[in-house]
Amino acid sequence: MMQFDRLFLIVAGSAAIGMFVGFTAGLDNPPASKDVQWETLVAGAAAIFGGWMAYSGAIEPYKRTRKQYFIDFHRTVNDAAEYLRAMCGLPIHSSEEKYRGVMTKITSYKNEEVVGEIDVSMVEMREEISRYLYNRPFITEHVASAELINMFKDFDEMAENIVMNPETTFEFAATEIGDWFKKFDYAMLNPDI
Known part of the structure; x- marks a missing residue:
């Protein structure tokens, strides 16, 4: 059985790497770096974090019952x-x-x-x-x-x-x-x- 904490790390790591690559690509292209909407990136990160919290909250009762x-x-x-x-x-x-x-x-x-x-x-x-x-x-x-x-x-x-x-x-x-x-x-x- 796959541990769900590992799944979160994989998804979060992939998202972080994608954001980093997008940011560094924007540094090579100055007009693109001016168009970076930080509030959109922060909202996306908050949505990922909120989704993880909701998922963890849904799984925790199952883990306790199984234990x-x-x-x-x-x-x-x-x-x-x-x-x-x-x-x-x-x-x-x-x-x-x-x-x-x-x-x-x-x-x-x-x-x-x-x-x-x-x-x-x-x-x-x-x-x-x-x-x-x-x-x-x-x-x-x-x-x-x-x-x-x-x-x-x-x-x-x-x-x-x-x-x-x-x-x-x-x-x-x-x-x-x-x-x-x-x-x-x-x-x-x-x-x-």
Whole structure:
């Protein structure tokens, strides 16, 4: 999606260059320089500036609404992945009423217990990944982008590898999932609107 601020710079730059070329051409032709109507040039520049302000005013509500969609989708995904994020050592939204909306860390979630040859924490991680994939919200039309769709596909492939590979360690899984959620957080909090 093209950023509209860049479009303004292109149009304004082209207009400024055109005015400069017209002015310098008039210097070579003295009768033309006497006929330059500065009030017309100033009125044209004011019209361009006024058009840009009107356009910006019309686009700003759209940008704010779209950013709110990204924030809501980010919150919904993170709420569905609350325990998975906690397992990876990432901050989660506090579920306590007095701290609602505050990001906190659960430091004592990881279960180090090993029963026989089975790492209990890895069993819990696999269960939590499956639960998250089942409960994960769909990408809505308001936030859909090729980048986000590819991020979710990458997560699905990574999750399948973690769940299906019996040799995956908890640390590896937590690092991989944690890195994905960090990229997701960044993409949602810094959307290219």
